Amino acid sequence: MTEENDRNFGRRRFLARAAKAGISIAAAAGASYLLYDSKGPGAGGKAKELVTLPDFSLPARPGQTISVVKGSDRIRTLNKAIELLGGIERFIRPGETVAIKPNVAFASPPMLAATTHPDLVAELVRLCLNKARAKKVIVTDNPINDPASCFALSGIGKAASQAGAKIILPKAHLFRHTTLAGGKLIKDWPVFYEPFAGADKLIGIAPVKDHHRSAASMTMKNFYGLLGGRRNIFHQDINTIIAELAMMVRPTLVILDGTEVMMTNGPTGGSVSDLRRANTLIASTDMVAADSYGCGLLDLKVTDLPYLAKAQSAGVGTTDIDSLKPIFATIS
Amino acid sequence: MKIVTTRRISQTFFFSIFVWFCIVGTVGQKWWQLRGWPINWFLQLDPLVAIGTILTTHTFYRPLLWALATIILTIVFGRFFCSWVCPFGSLHHFTGFLGNRRKSAAQKIQLNKYRRAQCIKYFVLVLFLSMAAFPSLAATLQTGLLDPIPLITRSFNLVLLPIADSPVSFVSIAQRFYEGAWLILAVFLTAVFLNLLIPRFYCRFICPLGALFAIFSRFAIWRIGKREKECIDCKLCEKACEGGCGPAGNIRISECVLCFNCRQDCKDELIGYQTQSSLAGEVTNPDISRRGFVLSLAGGIFAVPAVRLSGKLAGNWHYKVIRPPGALAEEEFLKRCIKCGQCMRLCPTNVIQPSGIEAGLENLWTPVLNNRIGSSGCQLNCTACGQICPTSAIRPITLAEKLGTDEFSDAGPIKLGTAFFDRGRCLPWAMDKPCIVCQENCPLSPKAIYTREYFSTVRDGIFTVKRAVDKTIETVEETIAPGKFATGDYYCISEDGERSKIAANTENTLVISADKRFGKIPAAGGKIEVQVRLQRPYVDIEKCTGCGVCEHECPVSGRRAVRVSAEGETRSADRALLLKR
Structure with missing residues (x-):
C-alpha cells in the first residue's frame, strides 16, 4: 500500500464515517424531538382508562319482583322461588352467557355457611344451562382468603364445574378501574371487571350472615367481592360503600339463601353453633327488597341497616316490600 | 449407545423431573398440581440431609431412608449421583460445557486438571457436620446453605x-413474593457463572454433598481407571474431565464424578470402568490435610456458640420469628430445617417467607x-407446610391438632403467636x-x-340548636359538610342525654333516623353534641392463635395497627404469655 493509496482510502473512509456520524446525529436529534416533554409529570400520575360495568337488569314485571319460599331443601326452594318469578327462561335467553356471583369469601367448608352453599350454585348453573339453554355459565368471585383455597374448600369450585360452569379466579389482569357516576367512594377504583364485561346476565347468590360492622351481609354486600385494591378502607363508611355497590352492580336476579342463617360471629362464622335454621329462600330482581326481607331472618329491622335506606334513596330499589306484593310459598 | 449419551439422557431426565416437581408443588386438584407427586424425592435422596439430621437428632427419619439407597449405590459404583442424577450438577455440567466449548483441547486439558483447592469442599463438609454433631455444645443444621439439593430447590421454587x-x-x-429472594438468586447465579472460570467449579471446590460422596466412594467396587500402565500420554482423557480427577496419571477416585468423558475421549480405548484399580495408579483418599481437617472441625465447634452469643435463642429471641403451624421448638427446629423452601413454595397463601439474618445468622x-x-x-383449615416438610422441622400435624378439636380439645389450638393492637395507629x-x-x-x-x-x-362537634321540628334540628352554625354525618355511624345527643x-x-x-322520635324535642338555644359510634377492637388472648389474618387485612397498610408477635406460641413454653389455667 503506497502513501497515495492510503490517502485515497482515508478520504473514502472519511466520507463513509461522516455519513454514519450524520445519521447518528439525526437519530439522536429525531428521538429527542419525538420524546420531548415540556411539562414533566403532573401530580396525579397517569390517568387510567375507566370502565363501567354493564347493566344486567331486566324491565320490572309488577307482581313478580320478589318471591319467598319456605322449605329446608335448597334445591327445591330455589326452583320454586325462580318459578314463582316467571321461571329461569324469563331471565336467561338461549345462547346467552351468564355470570354467577356467589359469596366465596372464606376458605371454610359448606357446613359453616360462611359461603354460598355449593348445591345452590350447582343447581343454578344447571337451570341456566339445561333449562334456559344458556351458552356458557361462569362462576366467579374475588374472595378475602386465598382465592384458590376458597373455591376448593367452600365446595363451590367442584360443584359448579361439575354442573358445567367455568370458574374464573381473580387474576390481576381481570381488574379495571371504574368511577361510579353519582358515587362518593368508588372513584378511579379497581373493580373485578373482565368476567362480567363478557356476560349477558348476572345472578348474585348469597347467604344471610351476621356482620358486626354493617349488621348484615346479604345480596348487596355480596358485591363487595367485585372491588379490588385495598378495599378494606371502605369499612370506614360501610353503609355508603354497600349502597354504592348496589348502584354500581345491577344484577338480573339475586338469590338470598336463608336456609341456614349465620346469627353470630359473622361474617366468618366458624362453628355450626353460629347458625340457625330459618328455612327461607328469597329470589328477587330488587336487591334492596331482598335484603330488606332478609334482615328479618337475623331479627333485625330495616332501620338497623342504614345502607338499605341509602340504596333506596339512590333509586336502586325499595325497602317497602309489601308494595311489591311478594309471592309466598311453602314446600313441605 | 455410547455411555456418555446414556449419561446425558439420565441427566436430562432427572433435571426435567426436578423442574416438573417445582411446577407441581402447588396445592390443588388438577393433574399438574400437588396430588401425590413426590416433590421431596430429590431432598430424600440426598444423604447430606439424612446424615445432617442424624447427627443433630440421633434418629433416621423415615422419609429420608431414600438416602440409604443413594449411599449404597455410591459405595458400589462411586459418585454416580453427581453426573447422572444431581440437577444442580447437570446445570453446572451444561453451563460449563457452553462457556468453554470454543477453547482448544490444550486449554481444556489445562482447565480440567486436578487442583489442590478441590480439598476446600471437604473442609466445608467437616465445618457443617461439626456444627451439627455436638448437641451438648449447641448443634445447628446449616448444611442447607450449600447442600446442592436444598440450594437448587430453593433457587428454582422461590426465585426462578x-x-x-x-x-x-x-x-x-x-x-408470589419471597422476601430477600435476591440473595438466594445471587448465590445461585454466582455458583452457575463460576462455571465460566472453571467447569463444575461448585462441584469441584464447594459442594459438601460431593465431598460426602467422595468419602463414600472410597471403596467403590467399580471405578474408572487405565487398563494399561503406559500410553502415548496425549492427555485427551482430561480434556472434558468433569471432576478434575486426572485420569491420565494417578487418578483421584474421590474426585471422579463418573462422567465417562475420559473413556469416550481415549482414542486407544485404554480407559475402562472396572473392578481393577487403574494400572497407572490411583489415589483413593480425599486430599485433606490434617491441619485443615482440625481447623474446620474446631471452626464448626466454635461457630455455633459464637453465633449464639447474640442471644437469639435465649432472652433476645426475635419476636418476628413466627414459625409455621407444627414447627418444633426453636432449638429442635434449627436441628432439622434444611432451608429447602418447600413449605414456602407450597403455602397456598404465600405467607411463609425465607427469613433474613436479623433474627440470627442461623435463621437465614x-x-x-x-x-x-x-x-x-395463615389459613385456618390448612396444614400444607407440615405435610411437605422433608425433615419434620415442621411436624405433619392434622387439622384437628391445629384447631384443637377432637382428641386435641384439651391441648387447644396451635398458637403461632399473639395479635397486639397498636392503639396509636388503629382507626377506631x-x-x-x-x-x-x-x-x-x-x-x-x-x-x-x-x-x-x-x-x-x-371534633368541633357541639352545636347550638336554632329550632327543632319533629326529626329535624336546625343549628345556628352553618358549617357542617353536607352528608358528613349521614353515614349511619353518627349520633346526636341532646342536653338531657x-x-x-x-x-x-x-x-x-x-335529620334523625326514621325509627326514632325525640322524647323531648331539643329547645332553641340549647346545645346538641354529635358523636361517632365506634366499635373498638380488643384481642382475647385466650383465643387468639396468631394466624395473622387480622394483620393481613388491616387497612392501615404500612405498619399495621394490629400485628402478630411470636409471644404465646405453643411450641416454646418459655415464650408463653398466658398463665396456665
Whole structure:
C-alpha cells in the first residue's frame, strides 16, 4: 500500500464515517424531538382508562319482583322461588352467557355457611344451562382468603364445574378501574371487571350472615367481592360503600339463601353453633327488597341497616316490600 | 449407545423431573398440581440431609431412608449421583460445557486438571457436620446453605419459578413474593457463572454433598481407571474431565464424578470402568490435610456458640420469628430445617417467607410468617407446610391438632403467636373512624377479636340548636359538610342525654333516623353534641392463635395497627404469655 493509496482510502473512509456520524446525529436529534416533554409529570400520575360495568337488569314485571319460599331443601326452594318469578327462561335467553356471583369469601367448608352453599350454585348453573339453554355459565368471585383455597374448600369450585360452569379466579389482569357516576367512594377504583364485561346476565347468590360492622351481609354486600385494591378502607363508611355497590352492580336476579342463617360471629362464622335454621329462600330482581326481607331472618329491622335506606334513596330499589306484593310459598 | 449419551439422557431426565416437581408443588386438584407427586424425592435422596439430621437428632427419619439407597449405590459404583442424577450438577455440567466449548483441547486439558483447592469442599463438609454433631455444645443444621439439593430447590421454587410465572400466572394466580429472594438468586447465579472460570467449579471446590460422596466412594467396587500402565500420554482423557480427577496419571477416585468423558475421549480405548484399580495408579483418599481437617472441625465447634452469643435463642429471641403451624421448638427446629423452601413454595397463601439474618445468622432462609405478604395470613383449615416438610422441622400435624378439636380439645389450638393492637395507629382507637376489618376477618368462633362500643364526640362537634321540628334540628352554625354525618355511624345527643342516630345532614340541619322520635324535642338555644359510634377492637388472648389474618387485612397498610408477635406460641413454653389455667 503506497502513501497515495492510503490517502485515497482515508478520504473514502472519511466520507463513509461522516455519513454514519450524520445519521447518528439525526437519530439522536429525531428521538429527542419525538420524546420531548415540556411539562414533566403532573401530580396525579397517569390517568387510567375507566370502565363501567354493564347493566344486567331486566324491565320490572309488577307482581313478580320478589318471591319467598319456605322449605329446608335448597334445591327445591330455589326452583320454586325462580318459578314463582316467571321461571329461569324469563331471565336467561338461549345462547346467552351468564355470570354467577356467589359469596366465596372464606376458605371454610359448606357446613359453616360462611359461603354460598355449593348445591345452590350447582343447581343454578344447571337451570341456566339445561333449562334456559344458556351458552356458557361462569362462576366467579374475588374472595378475602386465598382465592384458590376458597373455591376448593367452600365446595363451590367442584360443584359448579361439575354442573358445567367455568370458574374464573381473580387474576390481576381481570381488574379495571371504574368511577361510579353519582358515587362518593368508588372513584378511579379497581373493580373485578373482565368476567362480567363478557356476560349477558348476572345472578348474585348469597347467604344471610351476621356482620358486626354493617349488621348484615346479604345480596348487596355480596358485591363487595367485585372491588379490588385495598378495599378494606371502605369499612370506614360501610353503609355508603354497600349502597354504592348496589348502584354500581345491577344484577338480573339475586338469590338470598336463608336456609341456614349465620346469627353470630359473622361474617366468618366458624362453628355450626353460629347458625340457625330459618328455612327461607328469597329470589328477587330488587336487591334492596331482598335484603330488606332478609334482615328479618337475623331479627333485625330495616332501620338497623342504614345502607338499605341509602340504596333506596339512590333509586336502586325499595325497602317497602309489601308494595311489591311478594309471592309466598311453602314446600313441605 | 455410547455411555456418555446414556449419561446425558439420565441427566436430562432427572433435571426435567426436578423442574416438573417445582411446577407441581402447588396445592390443588388438577393433574399438574400437588396430588401425590413426590416433590421431596430429590431432598430424600440426598444423604447430606439424612446424615445432617442424624447427627443433630440421633434418629433416621423415615422419609429420608431414600438416602440409604443413594449411599449404597455410591459405595458400589462411586459418585454416580453427581453426573447422572444431581440437577444442580447437570446445570453446572451444561453451563460449563457452553462457556468453554470454543477453547482448544490444550486449554481444556489445562482447565480440567486436578487442583489442590478441590480439598476446600471437604473442609466445608467437616465445618457443617461439626456444627451439627455436638448437641451438648449447641448443634445447628446449616448444611442447607450449600447442600446442592436444598440450594437448587430453593433457587428454582422461590426465585426462578415466580419470575417465569409472573407474566402468565399459570402456576399461581397471583404474583408470589419471597422476601430477600435476591440473595438466594445471587448465590445461585454466582455458583452457575463460576462455571465460566472453571467447569463444575461448585462441584469441584464447594459442594459438601460431593465431598460426602467422595468419602463414600472410597471403596467403590467399580471405578474408572487405565487398563494399561503406559500410553502415548496425549492427555485427551482430561480434556472434558468433569471432576478434575486426572485420569491420565494417578487418578483421584474421590474426585471422579463418573462422567465417562475420559473413556469416550481415549482414542486407544485404554480407559475402562472396572473392578481393577487403574494400572497407572490411583489415589483413593480425599486430599485433606490434617491441619485443615482440625481447623474446620474446631471452626464448626466454635461457630455455633459464637453465633449464639447474640442471644437469639435465649432472652433476645426475635419476636418476628413466627414459625409455621407444627414447627418444633426453636432449638429442635434449627436441628432439622434444611432451608429447602418447600413449605414456602407450597403455602397456598404465600405467607411463609425465607427469613433474613436479623433474627440470627442461623435463621437465614428458614421459614417465618410475614402477614403483609400473600393472600391472607395463615389459613385456618390448612396444614400444607407440615405435610411437605422433608425433615419434620415442621411436624405433619392434622387439622384437628391445629384447631384443637377432637382428641386435641384439651391441648387447644396451635398458637403461632399473639395479635397486639397498636392503639396509636388503629382507626377506631386513634382516629375516631369506624373500621373493625380485623374483627370481621378473625376466622375463629367465637372470634378472638371482640369490640366494645364507644361514642366519641367528633371534633368541633357541639352545636347550638336554632329550632327543632319533629326529626329535624336546625343549628345556628352553618358549617357542617353536607352528608358528613349521614353515614349511619353518627349520633346526636341532646342536653338531657338522649342519643339518636343521624340519617342526613345539610350545612345547618341534622335529620334523625326514621325509627326514632325525640322524647323531648331539643329547645332553641340549647346545645346538641354529635358523636361517632365506634366499635373498638380488643384481642382475647385466650383465643387468639396468631394466624395473622387480622394483620393481613388491616387497612392501615404500612405498619399495621394490629400485628402478630411470636409471644404465646405453643411450641416454646418459655415464650408463653398466658398463665396456665
